[in-house]
Amino acid sequence: MRTIEFWYEFASTYSYVTAMRIGRLAVAEGVPVRWRPFLLGPIFKELGWNDSPFNIYPAKGRYMWRDLERVCEDEGLPVRLPPVRFPQNGVKAARLALAGEHEGWTPAFTSAAFQANYAEQRDIFDDDTLSAILTGLDVDPDRAFAAANAPANKEALFAQVAEAKTRGIFGAPSFTVGDELFWGNDRLEAALAWAKA
Template identity: 55%
Template sequence: MARPSLEFWYEFASTYSYLSAMRIEALAEAAGVEIRWRPFLLGPIFAAQGWTTSPFNLYPAKGRYMWRDMQREAARLGLPCRQPDPFPQNGLLAARVALLGADHPWGPTFTKAVYRAEFGEGRPISDPATIRTVLADLGLDAEAILLRAGEEANKAALKARTEEAMARGIFGAPTFIAPDGEMFWGNDRLERALEWAARPEQGVPDAATA
């Protein structure tokens, strides 16, 4: 019998997506759930709301809290945490590459390596040299992958993926969507999302909330 799946919608500029990406596979394996990696872009979604940057920049107090929270959570998980400059980073190229690999074994590995470079080491992921180095360090053909990532078909696929996110009501990252369409937002809802996806009969209210 096929395992239930959970869609993991993430943006490379998203701090909390970093935390989720680094822990989702082990949690999903324990829950008996398959993860479907779904890179997309938050920029167009924010723009539709009139935002020109991250809400963590628009609201400085919220931003200061977020970085302190990131330090706490990263330390708890044994992950490095460093704020890249500038923030948010432009993750367009990384997203194009991740989209190519989303359904291949190297895709999740690439995604985690980019997040570690960005939020673990503070490296600029908008720089093609950073993405090229990440790919090469994984033993992949960096030049061939970057060439494919820049093809019009792949660019259009990422645009369509982002439009799908908007149509499905996604407004931030990370977002998790169960097979029955139930949506969970935020790193702190990852365990709950996996629990929901693994339920034998999705869409049936929990006993505690019925």
């Protein structure tokens, strides 16, 4: 059985949906998952974008929000526009998620951070919000922030972005199974099937 790598960005709307369902589906299929937080900003910048394509192209943005409402309704997930602005800055959350990989709390933290952002309208760039999420998971916030902000972890996140680029990832959520790339929440089932094939 091959591992599916789940590449996600905390600013990504459809990554929210995937984060809330990948664990259940992967367990049902018996497929191991590696959670891979990364940042789309550097990738978008290379494409000449300085913002989310959903903001750059208003018609696309309007469609995305309506589609997201439909998808979330089908999944039984609440969805509300994030506070402050869209997209929120996910760099702190990504550093924390990456730091938690070795201790095993990355999936739970990721799901909780996405829920805070897209269901509860909380600011995931705010340290108090992130601390509350960590505390709710019985993770010591001070220790988690120290690990997340360590130079080695920051470099690891840069390396994760660089790896995403070399693997041809251009959006989130994406899934890799070996060298095979799948893009989009609606391709999760196909990626799981590929991992089992």
